[in-house]
Amino acid sequence: MATHYLEFEKPIAELEAKIAELSQLAPSSGDFEAEIDTLKAKASALRVETYDNLDPWMRTQVARHPQRPHFINYIDGLFTDFEELHGDRQFGDDQAILGGVARFRGQGVVIMGHEKGHDTQTRLKHNFGMARPEGYRKAVRLMDMAERFGLPVLSFVDTAGAYPGLGAEERGQAEAIARSTERGLTLGVPYIATVTGEGGSGGAIAIAAANRVMMLEHSIYSVISPEGAAGILWRDGSRAKDAAMAMRITGPDLLELKIVDRVIGEPLGGAHTAPEAAINAVGDAIEDELKTLSALSPDQIRAQRADRFYAIGRFG
Numbered sequence: 001m002a003t004h005y006l007e008f009e010k011p012i013a014e015l016e017a018k019i020a021e022l023s024q025l026a027p028s029s030g031d032f033e034a035e036i037d038t039l040k041a042k043a044s045a046l047r048v049e050t051y052d053n054l055d056p057w058m059r060t061q062v063a064r065h066p067q068r069p070h071f072i073n074y075i076d077g078l079f080t081d082f083e084e085l086h087g088d089r090q091f092g093d094d095q096a097i098l099g100g101v102a103r104f105r106g107q108g109v110v111i112m113g114h115e116k117g118h119d120t121q122t123r124l125k126h127n128f129g130m131a132r133p134e135g136y137r138k139a140v141r142l143m144d145m146a147e148r149f150g151l152p153v154l155s156f157v158d159t160a161g162a163y164p165g166l167g168a169e170e171r172g173q174a175e176a177i178a179r180s181t182e183r184g185l186t187l188g189v190p191y192i193a194t195v196t197g198e199g200g201s202g203g204a205i206a207i208a209a210a211n212r213v214m215m216l217e218h219s220i221y222s223v224i225s226p227e228g229a230a231g232i233l234w235r236d237g238s239r240a241k242d243a244a245m246a247m248r249i250t251g252p253d254l255l256e257l258k259i260v261d262r263v264i265g266e267p268l269g270g271a272h273t274a275p276e277a278a279i280n281a282v283g284d285a286i287e288d289e290l291k292t293l294s295a296l297s298p299d300q301i302r303a304q305r306a307d308r309f310y311a312i313g314r315f316g
Contacts, residue, residue: 006061008050015043047269054218057241059250060226062218063197067272069279071098071113071156074196077279078286079104079111085145087138091171094135096127096163097207099142104154105287110146112139112207113156116197129198130163133176136206143183143191152190152290155207160225162203177206184209185305188298192289194282195219195260196271201228211305212289214262215251216278218270221260222249258311262289 005013019039022032054062062068075082079102086093099112114131117123139155146153162173184191184207193208199221215221222229226244227237234242248254251263264285271278296304 004067008058012046015039056250057244059218060220060244062270063220065272068197069271069275071115074156078283088134091134094132095125096129096131097135108151109154110142110151111154112142114159129159132163132168133171133173136176136180139180139207140183146189155193157195157199157204157208158197159200159203160198161200177202180206181209190293192286195221200225211293213260214285215260216264217251217266220249221254222247
């Protein structure tokens with residue numbers, strides 16, 4: 001797959017294009033090896049400098065990168081014996097949220113997550129990761145099953161927000177999101193949520209009302225998208241960058257505000273540059289958190305989760 005460069009990566013793209021051009025000439029002439037090495041060093045240094053100085057709007061672009069690992073990639077990379085469960089037993093099966101039972105490094109778990117799709121066909125199938133009410137009712141069904149069988153719940157958040165269409169509203173979108181959030185808060189089993197890309201609005205929190213909320217280094221987590229905030233504040237969606245700069249939606253800010261509990265490092269250039277390494281890093285973080293939570297009783301798990309959310313916004 002061809003590399004997709006973001007707007008702020010254009011200087012890196014130009015250097016790497018020059019390297020590729022000279023590399024094609026190198027077999028017929030040995031005159032370019034030194035220049036290729038010099039350009040590679042420049043490109044590497046520029047990438048380090050760029051990613052050491054990302055602003056919130058740049059991180060938003062990385063979080064939305066089309067080649068970033070999606071939930072199906074985490075299923076393949078971290079879990080075995082996955083059995084997908086379909087439907088909410090009320091209306092239908094929403095493919096924006098996938099879930100089922102699986103084994104995580106030998107341990108039985110229930111998993112669920114937003115799936116955006118990777119091309120036109122799959123994006124339409126999964127509705128770009130924007131779930132309808134039946135998706136959140138499926139999530140409640142999965143959490144009920146997890147509690148019944150004493151299985152930890154692992155969720156993977158990557159959505160711009162819940163689907164705002166007329167049909168979704170007619171079928172009770174707000175109620176479904178509220179019920180899913182409520183069920184997460186009342187679970188008596190360990191619940192770990194990881195924001196792997198975008199974590200937008202109630203569509204995200206509905207499957208992130210967890211004991212531990214983690215996020216990847218270049219993911220974002222916010223009450224509304226930067227475009228939505230710009231539209232409300234200035235009636236101008238083109239000012240999304242200004243909104244992103246002001247909203248404190250990135251890992252370091254959210255860690256300081258105690259919105260998230262852990263930020264997981266990504267490979268240089270973002271998770272899409274080395275997906276296997278990024279996926280394994282998420283798996284290691286989940287394993288670490290599960291060890292701590294598994295020692296708690298159901299009542300202790302509920303109390304810890306309640307304390308975590310009550311602490312948000314509390315100032316001494």
